[in-house]
Amino acid sequence: MSPLDPxxxxxxxxxxxxxxxxxxxEPEAVEAVARLLRERMLLVPAGREWSVLVPEGKPWSQGxxxxxxxxxxxxxxxxxxxxxxxxxxxWDADHSGCxxxxxxxxxxxxxxxxxxxxxxxxxxxxxxxxxxxxxxxLDVQALDRLTQDDPETGARARLRGLLAVLARVGVAxxxxxxxxxxxxxxxxxxxxxxxVRTVEWPGRGHAVRAEIDAVGHSRVGAxxxxxxxxxxxxxxxxxxxxxxxxxxRGLRRRGDGWSAAGLLLVAHGALGLAxxxxxxxx
Numbered sequence: 001m002s003p004l005d006p007x008x009x010x011x012x013x014x015x016x017x018x019x020x021x022x023x024x025x026e027p028e029a030v031e032a033v034a035r036l037l038r039e040r041m042l043l044v045p046a047g048r049e050w051s052v053l054v055p056e057g058k059p060w061s062q063g064x065x066x067x068x069x070x071x072x073x074x075x076x077x078x079x080x081x082x083x084x085x086x087x088x089x090x091w092d093a094d095h096s097g098c099x100x101x102x103x104x105x106x107x108x109x110x111x112x113x114x115x116x117x118x119x120x121x122x123x124x125x126x127x128x129x130x131x132x133x134x135x136x137x138l139d140v141q142a143l144d145r146l147t148q149d150d151p152e153t154g155a156r157a158r159l160r161g162l163l164a165v166l167a168r169v170g171v172a173x174x175x176x177x178x179x180x181x182x183x184x185x186x187x188x189x190x191x192x193x194x195x196v197r198t199v200e201w202p203g204r205g206h207a208v209r210a211e212i213d214a215v216g217h218s219r220v221g222a223x224x225x226x227x228x229x230x231x232x233x234x235x236x237x238x239x240x241x242x243x244x245x246x247x248x249r250g251l252r253r254r255g256d257g258w259s260a261a262g263l264l265l266v267a268h269g270a271l272g273l274a275x276x277x278x279x280x281x282x
Contacts, residue, residue, distance in 0.1 A: 017060055017067040017092035018183045021053035021074060022046060022171060024132075025084040031199055033082045036264050037074060038201040042190040047172035053199065054190040058183050060092075067092050068099070070260075072109070075101040077264035080239065085131060087166075089159055089179055095119070096155035096180070098162060100128050110147070112155040122147045132169055139165055156180035236272030239265045 023030045027043050030051045034041060039057055046052035055074075060067040071088035079086045079101035088099040088109075097111035097120070108127045110120035125143040129136065134143075142165045146158050153161075159179035163171060176189030190196055243265025 015061065015093075016182055017058070017090070018179075018181055018186050019055055019067055019071050019088065019090040020173070020177060020179070020186070021055075021071070021078065022087040022089065022166075023051045023053065023078065023082075023084060024049060024086075025051060025082065027051045027195075027197060029082070029084070030078075031197060033078055034199045035201055036081065036267050037077060037260050038263070039074070039260070041199045042187060043197040043199050044174055044177075044190055044193045044195060046174065046177075047167070048170035050171050052173060052177065054177065054186050055183060056187050068095075068097060068111070072099045072101075072107060073259070073261040075099050076107055077261040079103055079107075080261075081264050081268045087132075089162075091155065091159065091180055096159055098128075098159070100131060102131050105131075112158045114155050116150060116154040116158055118147045118149065120147065132166070134165065134169060139168060236269045239269030239272065243267075243269060 021041075023034075026049065027045055030053065031043055034043065034053055039055060039059075041056060042054040044052055044054070059065070060070050064070075065073075067090045071090040075086040075088040080103060083103075085100060085102040088101070090097060090099070093114065095111055095113050097109055099107055099109035101107045108124045108131075110118075110124050110128075112118055112120070122144065125147055126140055128134075129140050129143055134140065143162070146161050156179060163173060163179070174190075174193050176193065177186055181189075243262045245262070
């Protein structure tokens with residue numbers, strides 16, 4: 001947009017929007033991958049073996065994609081580039097929901113209208129429970145209750161109910177990070193938390209070094225760059241092949257979520273191929 005163009009009005013739903021990205025990994029592991037999103041975020045611990053990313057930017061308020069699509073793109077990009085799942089929580093004035101991304105598997109999610117009316121598919125909650133290792137009986141029953149009509153329970157309360165179930169696998173959001181709060185309030189609360197880290201794009205050279213270091217400490221072995229295996233090379237090629245169409249789609253539609261997912265996939269694949277070549281020469 002040029003300086004002469006009128007500013008894009010922010011719809012009320014975008015002004016009320018907020019989001020959190022729950023990652024099932026320690027902050028050190030999350031930071032190395034999250035940098036490649038090229039989005040400024042705040043990172044804090046969120047329970048046993050969990051971390052949470054709080055976006056400081058608000059691309060959904062700039063006339064592009066809504067918050068749910070932006071978060072789905074970010075979650076997918078992070079999960080493809082790391083061996084741990086990512087659960088995005090998002091909301092605006094009209095609806096709230098969650099999206100779980102795990103590797104190359106199809107993301108699953110659920111959605112509620114602002115008054116708490118469920119508009120998702122109940123089976124998605126069962127899939128979410130299975131992928132996060134929740135109890136197939138007690139925890140699934142608790143999740144099922146979140147998919148049932150209840151005029152007394154709004155969308156914000158539904159997200160809190162989801163977090164209560166996730167506490168059984170170690171999730172514990174820090175004080176002040178309340179689902180339903182606008183993004184500015186979440187950022188302010190996160191900045192005041194002990195141990196907070198600022199995650200931002202550090203430049204290509206530093207990102208490559210950080211990525212290689214993260215690879216060296218990863219647990220997925222033969223599938224990661226530098227392993228010198230057919231699996232690692234195949235995964236790198238698959239990431240580039242999958243990322244390019246997403247990147248093109250995001251650029252054409254000005255979709256920040258798709259662009260971030262495509263960029264991270266291409267970056268991971270290219271780094272993997274480059275690392276394989278460097279290791280082969282050395």
